[in-house]
Amino acid sequence: MVNLAFSATRLITYEDCPFMFYKRVIKKEENGQTLPLALGSATHLAIELILKGVSKYDAVVKAFREYEIDELKIKDIMDLVDNAPYQQFMRAAIEIEKKFRLPLDETGEYEVTGVIDVADTKGYFLADWKTNRKVYTPTDTRQLALYAWALGEMQGKREILATLYFLRFYKQQRQSHLFTYWEMQEARIWALKLTKEINKKNQLIKMFEGTPYEESTLKANFPAKPSNRCSHCPFSVECFGMFSDFS
Numbered sequence: 639m640v641n642l643a644f645s646a647t648r649l650i651t652y653e654d655c656p657f658m659f660y661k662r663v664i665k666k667e668e669n670g671q672t673l674p675l676a677l678g679s680a681t682h683l684a685i686e687l688i689l690k691g692v693s694k695y696d697a698v699v700k701a702f703r704e705y706e707i708d709e710l711k712i713k714d715i716m717d718l719v720d721n722a723p724y725q726q727f728m729r730a731a732i733e734i735e736k737k738f739r740l741p742l743d744e745t746g747e748y749e750v751t752g753v754i755d756v757a758d759t760k761g762y763f764l765a766d767w768k769t770n771r772k773v774y775t776p777t778d779t780r781q782l783a784l785y786a787w788a789l790g791e792m793q794g795k796r797e798i799l800a801t802l803y804f805l806r807f808y809k810q811q812r813q814s815h816l817f818t819y820w821e822m823q824e825a826r827i828w829a830l831k832l833t834k835e836i837n838k839k840n841q842l843i844k845m846f847e848g849t850p851y852e853e854s855t856l857k858a859n860f861p862a863k864p865s866n867r868c869s870h871c872p873f874s875v876e877c878f879g880m881f882s883d884f885s
């Protein structure tokens with residue numbers, strides 16, 4: 639069986655709540671677009687188009703049409719785009735929305751995927767646009783360290799300067815960190831451990847599919863982890879029914 643590969647964001651979802659990860663990532667049971675997702679995707683697309691030479695107005699309109707849902711407004715996308723310091727990258731030698739899929743060790747058995755918003759073609763720096771409401775540092779999660787590792791792998795670099803740009807904030811909010819070789823390796827090892835663990839658990843669930851042990855195997859391997867995320871979780875009804883013993 640071919641092993642599944644995940645992005646850093648998906649692996650963080652697994653750490654946050656294994657049951658949510660199972661429903662969202664393995665079973666792909668999430669339906670429809672939410673406003674935060676549509677706004678985030680549209681903003682990323684608009685900035686990508688601008689960096690590729692499209693005018694700001696055309697880029698925002700195109701991005702709006704691409705992700706249009708009822709509550710999404712052009713002005714909201716424009717406000718976030720205006721907070722992005724894209725001008726500083728316009729004449730730089732960069733790759734935009736750089737996709738990667740890389741083996742996590744020399745066996746090549748497990749891989750990680752991802753998309754780096756802005757990657758220096760020489761591999762010295764990367765940037766990531768954030769449209770969420772909370773500011774945090776690049777080392778608060780493993781996402782940026784894993785991006786840095788991926789860029790380092792692709793460009794043969796042992797140190798990468800990575801910056802998060804928080805576009806919800808009028809006065810530009812950014813957080814940078816120079817990732818060392820060891821920090822990047824630590825992120826790779828974290829991703830490898832979780833990817834192995836998830837694939838093993840998923841194979842176990844497949845073995846018991848259609849048997850009386852299917853639900854108990856799922857509950858044991860992808861348990862619910864209640865938190866403040868539950869209030870806007872699309873799987874809450876099923877989750878509370880299945881894990882009714884948690885408080």
Ligand code: SF4
Pocket residue numbers: 655657658862863864865867868871872873874877878
């Ligand atoms: S309701 Fe809470 S515990 Fe259940 S899947 Fe969603 S986030 Fe996880």
